[in-house]
Every structure is written in C-alpha cells, then in structure tokens.
Amino acid sequence: MLAEIQQSLHDKALAFRKTNTHDAKTYDELKKAVENGFAVSYWCGNADCEAKIKEETRATMRCIPLEQEGGSGSCVYCGRPATARAIFARAY
Ligand SMILES: [Zn+2]
Helix, strand or coil, X not given: CHHHHHHHHHHHHHHHHHHCEEECCCHHHHHHHHHHCEEEEEECCCHHHHHHHHHHHCEEEEECCCXXXXXXXXXXXXXXXXXXXXXXXXXX
16 A cells, blocks of 8 residues: 555656756756756766756755666756756745
8 A cells, every 4th residue: 555655746846857857958947947847957967067056046956867768968057068957946
C-alpha cells in the first residue's frame, strides 16, 4: 500500500517535472523558464556563475542530471565551454 502511494507520488512528480522543464540555451530562456518551472542549461561548473544566476533570477541549481547526453555547449551564464547540464529552479 505504502509502496503504491509512493510510486504514484513519484510518477506525478516525474510527470510534473517533464511538463515544467524547459531547455534553456540562453540566459534569457533560463530567466523565462524559471518563472514557471525548471530550466535545463549547460553550466561550466564555476560556482561564480551559479551564484550570479541565483542573484539575478532567484533560481538555484537543483541537480545535475545523471543522464547526461554527452554533448557539450556553452555555459548559459558566461558562455565558456560546458559539458554538463544542470537544472535550475526557484525555491518556493
Ligand atoms: Zn559559466
């Protein structure tokens, strides 16, 4: 019983995350995405970028998804090369 409830909560959370998670390739897209959900963006790994994003958008880094796509891109904040994507969201 408990396991079923937990599974159902988990499924809901997952579905919620899916519909509210937006790929944000630019900082503008990130700012828009965190207004009503999660932003997934490349991040260079620099704590300064994370701090600035938090300061300017009130969004904090939630996690770095384990299932990385293996690609690379530019840090959403500073534009430097980045190989990991992180999830940003505002705290409520
Ligand atoms: Zn950066």
